[in-house]
Amino acid sequence: MLVTIRPAPGGIGGVIAAPPSKSMAHRAVLCAALAVGRSHITHLEFSKDISATLSAAAQLCAAVDTGADDATVQGLGHFLPLTAPVDCCESGSTLRFLIPIASLTGQPVTFTGRGRLMERPQSVYEALYREQNLRFEQSPAGLTVEGALTPGDYRLAGNVSSQFISGLLFALPLLPGDSTLHLIPPVESRSYIDMTRAVQAAFGVHSRWLDETTLLLPGGQQYRPCDYNVEGDYSQAAFPAVLGAVCGGVTITGLAPDTLQGDAAILDILRRCGAVFTRTGDSVTFAKAPLHGVDIDLADCPDLGPVLMVLGLLCEGTTVIRNAQRLRLKESDRIAAMEAELRACGGVLESDGGTITVHGCAERLHAPAAPLHGHNDHRVVMSLAVLAAAAGLPLTVDDAEAIQKSWPGFFADAAPLGVEVEDA
Ligand SMILES: O=C(O)C1=C[C@@H](OP(=O)(O)O)[C@@H](O)[C@H](O)C1
Ligand SMILES: C=C(OP(=O)(O)O)C(=O)O
Structure with missing residues (x-):
C-alpha cells in the first residue's frame, strides 16, 4: 500500500491514546493459555x-x-494434538516465546513464519537444544522442535535477544525440577525479562534474580487464571511523543507512570533533548521547545531506535545512538533501512556497527521525488510518518500496511493529531 503522509493545513496538535502494550499482551495471553481455567x-x-x-x-x-x-x-x-504448523506470521515474540513451550507438548511442533521471521536468529535455542540432544531443525520454510526440555542449568547469551530468556522463563517453571539461567553478559533488553517475570507473577509463577546475570526458576509451578488489563504501550507512544516534542500541542493518554516497560525511557530521552512536557496521571502533554542532540544508549529500549533517528534529524547538533546492533535483526535491518530512507530526504547520518550518528539538519530536509520504502517494517513506516508530520513534508511511503503488525489503527489514531494520510 502506497500512501502520502503530510501535516493537516491546521497543523499538528490533539489527543491520542496509547494502544495496548503488544509486549504485555503477548505475555498475558500465553500465561493465560498455560493456566487451567478462565482468564479475561x-x-x-x-x-x-x-x-x-x-x-x-x-x-x-x-x-x-x-x-x-x-x-x-x-x-x-x-x-492438543497438532494437525497443522503453528503460524507465527512475522512475530519474533510469538515464535521465540513458544519454542520452549512446544517442548512441553510431547509431540513434534513445526512453526512457520512470514517476511523475515525465519531468517531472524534462533542460534541461542539451537545451541541449547543440541546440548540436550533434542530435535531443532530450521529451514526457510519452517522450524521444527521435538523432545522435552529438562530442568537444570542453562547458559545462554544475554545480547542476541531477550526473547530467548523470556521463552525459557515461560516454560521451565512447569517442569518438575528447578532451573537456573546463567546469562552471558552483556544482558540487553533486561526490562523485557523483568516484564515477563512481572506478568508471570500476576498469573502465580515466580522466578528471581540471584545476581545480575543469574535467574532462578523454581520448578513444579502452575499458572493460575487471572483477569489482566494490558497497559498502554510506550514503544508505540514514542511516535506521537517525538511528534509532540517537535511540534507541541500533543497529549498522549494511557501511559501508566509506574511501568516495567523499558521504552518508557522515551520520556527521559526527550527531556534530555530539551523537550517540554507535563504529566497528569496517565496523560503526557507536550509543548513546543527547541531540541538538541544527546547521547542515547539503546541496549534496553531497541524499539525506540527508528523514531530516535528521525528525532536526531530534527534536533540541533549531533545525536549518537549506541548499542543499537540488534536493530539489524528485526523485521528489517532497521539501521540500514532508516539510513537509506532518511538520506533520501536529505538527512545526514552514518552508522558504524551498532553506533548511529545523526546530524541535525531540519533545514535541509525535503520530500524526494520517488516514494520512500517502508521495508515491510511497521516501525520504519511509523517513523517516516512522524518525519512527514513533524518536518512538514508530504512523504509518499510504500509497504504502509506493515503497521498492521503492531498498531493497525495507527493512521486513524494519528488523524486527530493532524497527521493526514491518503492513498497515493
Ligand atoms: O520481549 C519482547 O516483547 C520484545 C523484546 C525486544 O526484543 P529483543 O530482546 O530481541 O531486543 C523488542 O525489540 C521486541 O519488539 C519485543
Ligand atoms: C521487533 C519487534 O517485534 P518481534 O520481535 O516480536 O517481531 C517489534 O515489534 O518491533
Whole structure:
C-alpha cells in the first residue's frame, strides 16, 4: 500500500491514546493459555502479532474467545494434538516465546513464519537444544522442535535477544525440577525479562534474580487464571511523543507512570533533548521547545531506535545512538533501512556497527521525488510518518500496511493529531 503522509493545513496538535502494550499482551495471553481455567484479558488490540499469539494459544492449549478489545482465554490444562504448523506470521515474540513451550507438548511442533521471521536468529535455542540432544531443525520454510526440555542449568547469551530468556522463563517453571539461567553478559533488553517475570507473577509463577546475570526458576509451578488489563504501550507512544516534542500541542493518554516497560525511557530521552512536557496521571502533554542532540544508549529500549533517528534529524547538533546492533535483526535491518530512507530526504547520518550518528539538519530536509520504502517494517513506516508530520513534508511511503503488525489503527489514531494520510 502506497500512501502520502503530510501535516493537516491546521497543523499538528490533539489527543491520542496509547494502544495496548503488544509486549504485555503477548505475555498475558500465553500465561493465560498455560493456566487451567478462565482468564479475561482486557485492553487488547488485535494486531497481526497479537492475533498470531492468540491463534497459537488456541491451537496448543486453550479455548480463546475474542471480543471488541478483550479476550477470554480458557487454559485447558493439557496440550492438543497438532494437525497443522503453528503460524507465527512475522512475530519474533510469538515464535521465540513458544519454542520452549512446544517442548512441553510431547509431540513434534513445526512453526512457520512470514517476511523475515525465519531468517531472524534462533542460534541461542539451537545451541541449547543440541546440548540436550533434542530435535531443532530450521529451514526457510519452517522450524521444527521435538523432545522435552529438562530442568537444570542453562547458559545462554544475554545480547542476541531477550526473547530467548523470556521463552525459557515461560516454560521451565512447569517442569518438575528447578532451573537456573546463567546469562552471558552483556544482558540487553533486561526490562523485557523483568516484564515477563512481572506478568508471570500476576498469573502465580515466580522466578528471581540471584545476581545480575543469574535467574532462578523454581520448578513444579502452575499458572493460575487471572483477569489482566494490558497497559498502554510506550514503544508505540514514542511516535506521537517525538511528534509532540517537535511540534507541541500533543497529549498522549494511557501511559501508566509506574511501568516495567523499558521504552518508557522515551520520556527521559526527550527531556534530555530539551523537550517540554507535563504529566497528569496517565496523560503526557507536550509543548513546543527547541531540541538538541544527546547521547542515547539503546541496549534496553531497541524499539525506540527508528523514531530516535528521525528525532536526531530534527534536533540541533549531533545525536549518537549506541548499542543499537540488534536493530539489524528485526523485521528489517532497521539501521540500514532508516539510513537509506532518511538520506533520501536529505538527512545526514552514518552508522558504524551498532553506533548511529545523526546530524541535525531540519533545514535541509525535503520530500524526494520517488516514494520512500517502508521495508515491510511497521516501525520504519511509523517513523517516516512522524518525519512527514513533524518536518512538514508530504512523504509518499510504500509497504504502509506493515503497521498492521503492531498498531493497525495507527493512521486513524494519528488523524486527530493532524497527521493526514491518503492513498497515493
Ligand atoms: O520481549 C519482547 O516483547 C520484545 C523484546 C525486544 O526484543 P529483543 O530482546 O530481541 O531486543 C523488542 O525489540 C521486541 O519488539 C519485543
Ligand atoms: C521487533 C519487534 O517485534 P518481534 O520481535 O516480536 O517481531 C517489534 O515489534 O518491533
